[in-house]
Amino acid sequence: MSHNFDLLLYNIGQLLTMDVGTEPVRGKQMQKLEVLEHAAVGIKDGKVTWIGSNEEVVQATSVITAKEKMDCQGKLVTPGLVDPHTHLVFGGSREHELALKQAGVPYLDILKQGGGILSTVKMTRETSEEELVKKATFHLDRMHSYGITTVEAKSGYGLDWETELKQLRVVKKLQKSHTMDIISTFLGAHAIPQEYKERPDDFLTSMLELLGQIQEEDLAQFVDIFCETGVFSIEQSRKFLSQAKEKGFELKIHADEIDPLGGAELAAELGARSADHLVGTSDEGIKRLAEEGVVACLLPGTSFYLGKPTPARARDMLEADAIVALATDFNPGSCPTENLQFIMTLAALQLRMTPEEIWYAVTVNAAHAIGVGAERGQIAFQRSADIVLWDAPNYLYIPYHYAVNHTNTVIKDGKIVYR
Numbered sequence: 001m002s003h004n005f006d007l008l009l010y011n012i013g014q015l016l017t018m019d020v021g022t023e024p025v026r027g028k029q030m031q032k033l034e035v036l037e038h039a040a041v042g043i044k045d046g047k048v049t050w051i052g053s054n055e056e057v058v059q060a061t062s063v064i065t066a067k068e069k070m071d072c073q074g075k076l077v078t079p080g081l082v083d084p085h086t087h088l089v090f091g092g093s094r095e096h097e098l099a100l101k102q103a104g105v106p107y108l109d110i111l112k113q114g115g116g117i118l119s120t121v122k123m124t125r126e127t128s129e130e131e132l133v134k135k136a137t138f139h140l141d142r143m144h145s146y147g148i149t150t151v152e153a154k155s156g157y158g159l160d161w162e163t164e165l166k167q168l169r170v171v172k173k174l175q176k177s178h179t180m181d182i183i184s185t186f187l188g189a190h191a192i193p194q195e196y197k198e199r200p201d202d203f204l205t206s207m208l209e210l211l212g213q214i215q216e217e218d219l220a221q222f223v224d225i226f227c228e229t230g231v232f233s234i235e236q237s238r239k240f241l242s243q244a245k246e247k248g249f250e251l252k253i254h255a256d257e258i259d260p261l262g263g264a265e266l267a268a269e270l271g272a273r274s275a276d277h278l279v280g281t282s283d284e285g286i287k288r289l290a291e292e293g294v295v296a297c298l299l300p301g302t303s304f305y306l307g308k309p310t311p312a313r314a315r316d317m318l319e320a321d322a323i324v325a326l327a328t329d330f331n332p333g334s335c336p337t338e339n340l341q342f343i344m345t346l347a348a349l350q351l352r353m354t355p356e357e358i359w360y361a362v363t364v365n366a367a368h369a370i371g372v373g374a375e376r377g378q379i380a381f382q383r384s385a386d387i388v389l390w391d392a393p394n395y396l397y398i399p400y401h402y403a404v405n406h407t408n409t410v411i412k413d414g415k416i417v418y419r
C-alpha cells in the first residue's frame, strides 16, 4: 500500500475518532467511547484519507510520503470541538453588570430596567459593520485557540431591521473570510426593544417580515426565540416559530433558561432541531425531547455565571435517552467566555456527565444541534480534517485539569489554524 498525504499525524497516544456515522448518539449510547491507542492520521486535500496504526508509519510497512509530518509525542488527538450556541456578534461589553450581580440584582431585572440584552442592543446599533467584523474575528480566533472549529452564531442584538441585517451580514462576511465554520441563526426575537415595549406582538410581526430578506440574501438557516418570563411567552413563541418553519427555516429555542415555561415541550411539538438551556425543564419536557429527537443543548456556563442553584437535569435527560449536546452560550451578559473546555469541566462537576458523554456532547451531538452532523464532529474517512492535538495524555484529562487551555495544535479543513 502506498500513501501520499499533505499532513501526517503520527505517534498519537490516544485517538478519539468519534466515528459513529451520520446519526446523533442518544443518552445510553454515549457511555461507549472507542479509543485508538498508538494511531496515525493522514490528511489530503483538507480531508482525512487514512486512519492507521503508528507501527505502519514507524516500521514503514506501507510506503507513506507526506509534505508535512507531525510527531504527536503520545498526545491526545480528537475531532475539532463544535460550539452549537453562541451570540458571536455584538458591540461593546457589560463588565459593569458584574457588580449588579454581586449586589444580587437578578438577570431578568437588569433587562427590565433597560440594561442587559438591551444595553448590548444599543451598543450594537452604534457599532459599524466593519467594526463588528473585526470584533467577531477576535472572538473566532480565540475560539480556534480553544480547539473549536465549528460554531453557531446568533443575531439578536439589533432588534430592528437594519441592525439585525447588519449582524447577519457580518456573519456572512466571516463565513467567507474566516477559517471557522459558522452556522447562522436569526434571533430577532431576543428581547422586546424599548420602541415596542407596549406592543410585543407587533414587534414579533416586524421581525417575521424580515424572513423574506434573510432568505433572499441567504443570511440564516435557523430561527430562534428567547421564550422566557418577561420576554416572549409560549403562545408568542409558538406563533413566531411556526411561521418561521412555514417559510422553511429550521428552529431553535431558548427554553426554560430561568423559569420553567414549557419551552422543551414546545420545541418537541414544533420539531425544533434543538432546545437550549433547559434548566427548568419538566419530566414531560424531557420525555418529549427524547421522543422527538430534539437535541437538548445544555449551557452549564450560563447557569454557573447566573448563579443558578440547580443546573439542567442532564442525568435525567441521558437516562431518558435524549440527544445531549453542550455549548458555551458565549455572549456579553450571561456567559462571557469562549472556553468550551471549561464548559466540559462544568458539565462533569455540575451536570454530572461522564467524560465519555461530554466528548459526544461537544463533537458529534453538537454538530447535529446545528445541522452539520454529516460533515463535522468526527475524524473519519473522507470527512473534513477538523482535528485538535491536545497537551494531554488522554481524554479524561480535559474536563479534569480545568480553566486552562490544553490545545497544542488546531487543524481546520487540513490547515493548521492554531499552534
Ligand code: NIG
Residues within 6 Å of the ligand: 087, 116, 117, 120, 226, 254, 257, 302, 329, 331, 332, 333, 334, 335
Ligand atoms: O442565552 N437568554 C438570552 N440570551 C443569552 C443572553 C444574552 C445576553 O445577556 O446578552 C443567553 O443567556
Ligand code: FE
Residues within 6 Å of the ligand: 085, 086, 087, 254, 329, 331
Ligand atoms: Fe443564548
